[in-house]
Amino acid sequence: MASIELVTVLRMDHVGIVVDDLAAATAFFLELGLQPHGEASVEGEWVDRLLALDGVRADIAMLATPDGHGRVELARFRAPRARDGAPDATANAPGLRHLTFAVDDIDGTVARLRAHGAELLGPIENYRGIYRLCYLRGPEGIIVELAEPLD
Numbered sequence: 001m002a003s004i005e006l007v008t009v010l011r012m013d014h015v016g017i018v019v020d021d022l023a024a025a026t027a028f029f030l031e032l033g034l035q036p037h038g039e040a041s042v043e044g045e046w047v048d049r050l051l052a053l054d055g056v057r058a059d060i061a062m063l064a065t066p067d068g069h070g071r072v073e074l075a076r077f078r079a080p081r082a083r084d085g086a087p088d089a090t091a092n093a094p095g096l097r098h099l100t101f102a103v104d105d106i107d108g109t110v111a112r113l114r115a116h117g118a119e120l121l122g123p124i125e126n127y128r129g130i131y132r133l134c135y136l137r138g139p140e141g142i143i144v145e146l147a148e149p150l151d
Contacts, residue, residue, distance in 0.1 A: 014062070014071035015099060018085075019140045022076035026061045028116045028138045029072055032101060032109065034063035037071060055079050065101070072099070087141025091121065098135065098143035106132050106148035113138065126150070 019025040030036070043057040057078040064071045091097055103109045106124060113136060121135040121143070132148040 012070075014073045015096075016073040016075060017140070017142060018075050018077060018082070019142075020076065021139060022059055022061060022074055024116070024139045025074045025142070026063070028113065028118065028142075029063050029074070031112050031116055032144070033103070034065060034072060037062040037064040053080055085141070088137075089141065091135060091143055098145050100145040100147055103146050103148050106134060106146050109146055110134065110136065113144075118144075 017025070039062070040060050041058070042060060047056045047058070048054055059076045059078065061074045062071055063074070086093070089095070089097070110118070110120065110124070116139065118136040118138045121137060124132055124134040127133050129150055131150060134146050136144050136146065138144055
């Protein structure tokens with residue numbers, strides 16, 4: 001019997017989020033504490049083939065967590081126009097629903113993000129004395145969970 005070679009994932013590189021207002025979404029994630037990791041505009045046959053779309057023209061902002069291990073790619077498509085999403089989808093709707101970030105001061109972080117239009121979905125909760133947790137809805141309906149360790 002032949003040996004099967006297993007291929008493993010090296011790491012999760014980034015999460016991509018499509019937005020209409022790239023500046024507002026970028027400002028929100030910078031306020032959260034992510035750091036700029038580059039911007040680009042993409043278009044041409046290679047990206048059309050990659051995304052299986054015609055006439056792609058997009059602007060991208062890449063942001064990284066302070067430890068450098070996590071990244072968020074924000075993309076604004078100038079073309080082609082997409083069907084509208086559901087920016088008010090609930091946390092239990094099928095699909096990618098939220099990103100979670102560990103923070104050192106959940107109250108301060110919530111206050112700063114509120115200045116960028118974020119709204120708490122529910123109250124800040126204590127999970128078994130391990131974390132203080134909350135869910136916020138930010139720009140474009142993006143749901144972010146904040147987790148403050150209670151060490």
